[in-house]
Amino acid sequence: MQYSLRQAFRSGKFVTGFALFAAMLVIVIVYPLIITYPPLQIIAQGTFFPPGIYVSTYDSVNAPTTYTLNLDDAAAKRIASKLKAEDRTAMKEWLVAAGIPESEIDAADTAKLLAQWEANYDPKKQVAGMTFARSRYFQRVNTSISGLLSSEGAILATKAPDTGALQQAGTVKQTDYVNVSEIPNVRLLPLGTDNFGRDVLTELIRAAGVSLEIGLVAGIIATLIGLTLGLLAGYVGGVVDDVIVFITNLFTVIPGLVLLILISFSLGQDKRGPVTIAAVIGLTYWVWTARSVRAQVISLRNRDHVNLSKLSGHSIPHIIINDILPYIASYVIMAFILQISSAILAEASLSILGLGPRTTDVPTLGLMMNWAMIYQAHLLQKWWAYLPVLVTIAMITFSMNLMITGLDQVFNPALRD
């Protein structure tokens, strides 16, 4: 076994897969130790905040020290962010429609364009052929650019507690800057927030952990069932074999997902915790292991060393443990890895159907997918809500498959090129 392991680590594919998997495992374990936010805490009011660094505006305004930086391009950047190229052409379009000769308008000259706009724009004016939505758009543009060229600062006011009158408390100049590290409230949301306003990254890493646990539990259950049935069928043979083969064939043709759906639904949502779901997956996904273990055992059954052991009067359990299991161990390990990854996929499929684990404190990869689908993240182009989940699922299954392929090449030399 030790030798086989060393062999496995010589296979490039296995090492790559293993490294990928180990890296994910480390992240799943270490991240919650450093970042201790509850994974399902709702922090955002609203849905799908894009990824980025969120800085408290209140704290920025009240920053202990402000710095003055004279940056040449500051004004230009400020205008550019408010007045995009498409807004400029839209404004030009409005002005032309309002009767200004096209030759007099230069969309690139910000000052002139704004001056013309201020002089001519009238929100009440009906331009022929313009839809209501379009005129609302111009109203929005108008509000956002008002005061854009002003070089004055913004005035901060406080409400006097007794009279309620506003008193000037200070100004924020255009050249005022704060240092982010001095702001007490900054939250990094590398993957933004989801539809419920939860931190996607924290949620994702916890979900990956829970999904791996589900995979592990389901994998252990499925492998144990498959191994036991396969050993019994292969070694004992006769009627036992016939019955087990019959059951196995039955469960091969009946789609596993259908069984999962039936059982999960029948369980009722109150009883559907992650462990229950894992157990249900394990109970329905053992078929392939049983099939292949049986085939392996049959090929081993009449080998010399097994016959020798039989002649020596060893008991069946003794023979199975000492003369059969060591020879199929590598195979069972491969089947186990495969079970883990298919269980993770099964959980995802179930959850997308709305039959996933019902939890309030931990997410799973499937549940995250389910939420993203229900809130149509994919149609709203909120990629951060579903893409990282998909990539995580793909990485898990890919790394496991690489490990299996690598092991396969080590244990079945015929497959090497």
Add this chain to the structure above:
Amino acid sequence: MKGYRKYFLNKLGWFAITFVFAFLLNFILPRLMPGDPVAAIVARQAQGMSNSSGVQAIYQQYTELFGTDKPLLEQFFLYVRNALQGNFGFSFSQYPRTVTSVVGSAIWWTVVLQFPAIIVGWIIGNMLGALAAYIRGGFDKVLMPVAIFVSNFPAFGMAIFLLVIFGVGAKWFPTSGGYGFDLIPSFTPKFLWSAIVHYQLPFWSLVLIAIGGQAIGMRSMSIYELNADYVKYSRFMGIKDRKIVGYVFRNAMLPQITGLALAIGTMVGGALIAEIVFSYPGLGTIMLSAVMGRDYPLISFATLIITIMALLANFIIEILYGFIDPRIKATQAD
């Protein structure tokens, strides 16, 4: 022909037995669970529903129809009798439609989507796998990692990718539904065109997934066959390479057909989830809305139909396989 008949009858018998078991499972599984699922569901539903008397009415009808308050054996005979009459009760969520009518309108969408996709994916995948094995070199080096990655990808993931890239991003195809929402299903050119356009993304996402797995399988089968002793011997007997390649691919393809028969259940399951992504009006989407509406009779019937579909597909493939592989007839004859 005697050998084939034996094979056919054998498979038919097996199909019948599996069918009976699937039917039994479908009946027993929900009833094995503690409590009366229907009652529990109705009770929960009634709490939040204004039309609780309506639900109560359906429940009563259901109890009467399937005798859910009677002993299990009696229930079973009632169930069989109703099933034989095609009566599977009313849908909770789409009352007053019966579950047969709900599933009946969805099943064709699923059949027309899934089976062509699986077959096309199977054919393309096998061709690519065979080519990769035969040409090797650069083609193989590019195709294989892609195929491995794609085959590891869940069907719903591929569906989302295609949807986001070609539907939301490029806007080449509609993003949801089986036809334009302003149309009523009919055999007009306008409707058919709309259905074809809506068909593309779900179809290709299933095809791509199938290609990945099949290409890998076919490649290793072909490599194995290309190194088989009969290839060398046939060459030394002066047979043309093209003919030998024909032998090899035929022989490599045969295990691929049995592989397809075994995998069809899994593929159907994956495809159902992909349907949900596209809100395709097939069984997958029906299943989702049934789960959301806690529509127990609908789920029960839909799962039964899906199982039968998978069994039937499996049966048809096995039957065709018996035709194609001469060894079946030969070995069965003795």
Add this chain to the structure above:
Amino acid sequence: MANVVLEVKDLTTKYITRFREDVYAVDHVSLKVEEGKSLGIAGESGCGKSTLALSLMGYYFPPLYYTSGEIIIDGKVISGMKPDDVRKSVLGTEIAYIPQAAMNALNPTRKIINFIEDVILAHDPTENKKFIYDLARASFEILGLPPEVLQKYPVELSGGMKQRTVIAVSVILRPKVLIADEPSSALDVTSQKMVIKMLRSLMDTGFIKAMIFITHELPLLYNVTDDIMVMYAGQIVEQAAAREAVFDPLHPYSKGLMGSIIVPEAGLRDVKLAAIPGVPPNLKKPPAGCRFAERCKYVRAECKVTAVPLYAVGNGRAYRCILAEQVLREAYAHGQ
């Protein structure tokens, strides 16, 4: 002097490995087989005897490549012909091959008769099926195989029957030379006997004119063939009549190898072969001197310096060793 059916002059072929290294598995081999004679080739596994068999066909595909030398069958030079011409007018008609694992030599999804059709049509596309069937049936009858075999798939035949079918298919076009590579090694004793009997009958019934028989089972060679050639590391190290090669070997390697023929128990064969200590040299970098030097009991300093030629000692006998015949015989007499 009898008619020479197969003549090979200085044939060299190589494998090109995945890492683009050349491995000369057949290195300047020359041989002659006369009409009605059979030649045996002996050697440990990996000595190049199977590669020689492949190389003699004159039809090369990766990773085996032709390098130099000539193959002449019945006066016709086949080396240097275009591959497709070789395929059409040499393979199966001039020279035929029985592979090592004849168990799997037949396409499992094709009936025997269909495969024979494929073979014959590959040489003459105008032949009609009736003619082919009659020809196949006639051949099978002469060779003592039931004609029903023709309508069967390979899976329906037993191991021995499969092997005999392969032999019958190989000689269906009456090739002049038949190369049999370990044709009986995977069979049980009874089937083995039938296969050998059949092979020996091929020349009497006029199906073939000459045969090359390759095996590591020396007793078999002695019984079946007229001459024996011993190969080591891609080269011929000894050529002699069967009796001489077995009972009076000259080359130290032949001596070690032939030791096993005296031992009747088949199970001891492997033990005996392993009794020549060491392993064959790596052919990617063959040694400059005698290739057997590392394992030779009688090695001298000069053995490792220059390559050793094949010395002819008359009577068609030759061996590749710098020591004189007499010296070797004395060494064997005392040294054992």
